[in-house]
Amino acid sequence: xxxxxxxxxxxxxxxxxxxxxxxxxxxxxxxxxxxxxxxxxxxxxxxxxxxxxxxxxxxxxxxxxxxxxxxxxxxxxxxxxxxxxxxxxxxxxxxxxxxxxxxxxxxxxxxxxxxxxxxxxxxxxxxxxxxxxxxxxxxxxxxxxxxxxxxxxxxxxxxxxxxxxxxxxxxxxxxxxxxxxxxxxxxxxxxxxxxxxxxxxxxxxxxxxxxxxxxxxxxxxxxxxxxxxxxxxxxxxxxxxxxxxxxxxxxxxxxxxxxxxxxxxxxxxxxxxxxxxxxxx
Amino acid sequence: xxxxxxxxxxxxxxxxxxxxxxxxxxxxxxxxxxxxxxxxxxxxxxxxxxxxxxxxxxxxxxxxxxxxxxxxxxxxxxxxxxxxxxxxxxxxxxxxxxxxxxxxxxxxxxxxxxxxxxxxxxxxxxxxxxxxxxxxxxxxxxxxxxxxxxxxxxxxxxxxxxxxxxxxxxxxxxxxxxxxxxxxxxxxxxxxxxxxxxxxxxxxxxxxxxxxxxxxxxxxxxxxxxxxxxxxxxxxxxxxxxxx
Numbered sequence: 001x002x003x004x005x006x007x008x009x010x011x012x013x014x015x016x017x018x019x020x021x022x023x024x025x026x027x028x029x030x031x032x033x034x035x036x037x038x039x040x041x042x043x044x045x046x047x048x049x050x051x052x053x054x055x056x057x058x059x060x061x062x063x064x065x066x067x068x069x070x071x072x073x074x075x076x077x078x079x080x081x082x083x084x085x086x087x088x089x090x091x092x093x094x095x096x097x098x099x100x101x102x103x104x105x106x107x108x109x110x111x112x113x114x115x116x117x118x119x120x121x122x123x124x125x126x127x128x129x130x131x132x133x134x135x136x137x138x139x140x141x142x143x144x145x146x147x148x149x150x151x152x153x154x155x156x157x158x159x160x161x162x163x164x165x166x167x168x169x170x171x172x173x174x175x176x177x178x179x180x181x182x183x184x185x186x187x188x189x190x191x192x193x194x195x196x197x198x199x200x201x202x203x204x205x206x207x208x209x210x211x212x213x214x215x216x217x218x219x220x221x222x223x224x225x226x227x228x229x230x231x232x233x234x235x236x237x238x239x240x241x242x243x244x245x246x247x248x249x250x251x252x253x254x255x256x257x258x259x260x261x262x263x264x265x266x267x268x269x270x271x272x273x274x275x276x277x278x279x280x281x
Numbered sequence: 282x283x284x285x286x287x288x289x290x291x292x293x294x295x296x297x298x299x300x301x302x303x304x305x306x307x308x309x310x311x312x313x314x315x316x317x318x319x320x321x322x323x324x325x326x327x328x329x330x331x332x333x334x335x336x337x338x339x340x341x342x343x344x345x346x347x348x349x350x351x352x353x354x355x356x357x358x359x360x361x362x363x364x365x366x367x368x369x370x371x372x373x374x375x376x377x378x379x380x381x382x383x384x385x386x387x388x389x390x391x392x393x394x395x396x397x398x399x400x401x402x403x404x405x406x407x408x409x410x411x412x413x414x415x416x417x418x419x420x421x422x423x424x425x426x427x428x429x430x431x432x433x434x435x436x437x438x439x440x441x442x443x444x445x446x447x448x449x450x451x452x453x454x455x456x457x458x459x460x461x462x463x464x465x466x467x468x469x470x471x472x473x474x475x476x477x478x479x480x481x482x483x484x485x486x487x488x489x490x491x492x493x494x495x496x497x498x499x500x501x502x503x504x505x506x507x508x509x510x511x512x513x514x515x516x517x518x519x520x521x522x523x524x525x
Contacts (some may be wrong), residue, residue, distance in 0.1 A: 246417065
């Protein structure tokens, strides 16, 4: 078991997401930065689909009730085991009674803690990703106890030089969305011409940007959306939907981020700048 | 069977949006149901899932689509080989709603605007057989068609920060039920005590696109009783077969 002594600011359990239920309005959820989460799983000998912790702003304090291997990747964060500093991107052993603490994230927005064997909370609709109204928990709380799988101590690796895509890059590569041509050439030109700033309105559901495009009266009949969809609201706001987003929406979908660019955005926080690069069709 | 002129729009690397003309109709709804069924049966490419809405279906593939125009041809071929929804019978689900004042903060205002009594609002809201167009927005949120035009009412100017789970509301020409607590701008006229999405049961939801819904009024006491028996897993929704 892993006992949550302190949940941190906003810690959840995520895997690669919940697929096949979007026609019931069920969000995909899943890790925001797939690259960093994938590395964490890989270096602890886990499968890509194994569930792990996603940490935001300030990390949790976790007590282990049996031996395993853990690794921390993603946004830069101080890692301590029983009060001693440990490096990121390298798996290390923890024993019964050990306490793992993550401090405040200094660079980036989301860190990942993989536990060898994977976190084994009960899957709901085929996934362990926390989701409001779907899983019994939607965020880690003090006193929670989470089971984890059998440790694969034989298979592990290191990733000394791993750095999340979003720490170095601010480039969001995007395909033209279904309504790219609806706003008009001028607005489309504005998209790739200027930098945009991440606003304070950001969550696992979506990122709103500070700079706006001209207000407009474009709307569409409610239609499906996906993580990575850039919506253009009547007020001119740009909202980039992320993993916990709703399944349908009524705003024009002007761009669709590439998978890698969702990883980049997942590491951005309030005040960070991003630029769009529109990919050829 | 009428063939619509569909457009196929690339949507990222892994998905294609099939789009019908810009309107909301039962004819398009039934065509979407047939198309999804044909996709499920005939498409050999690995599809992760298909997501329907009023006049579109998003087809999400497990892998990147390499040749978009070729895939467009494949999809168009599947569309033309679909069979009509074979007079498929649908379910009619009866959903209890309590229109008591304590659950209906906006019913008096709505009745006032319309120049009718709150009782008449209830009568008009419980009379129609609504059609489920699709489920979206929140887990288990049904987009329903069939609201009496007398009850059409724009969203509130200032959205509420918190709308209760089960709240029954009106926004424009739509009526719907909030399956989860959420912020929102709908005019709230009642509350349903039932649980909308039950992830642990199979299927997790009691209705799908094309099914029918009818509301029936319950008292505050019945609301509580149903809510309790639902929590114990004992409440069974009344369902009947509906033939068009």
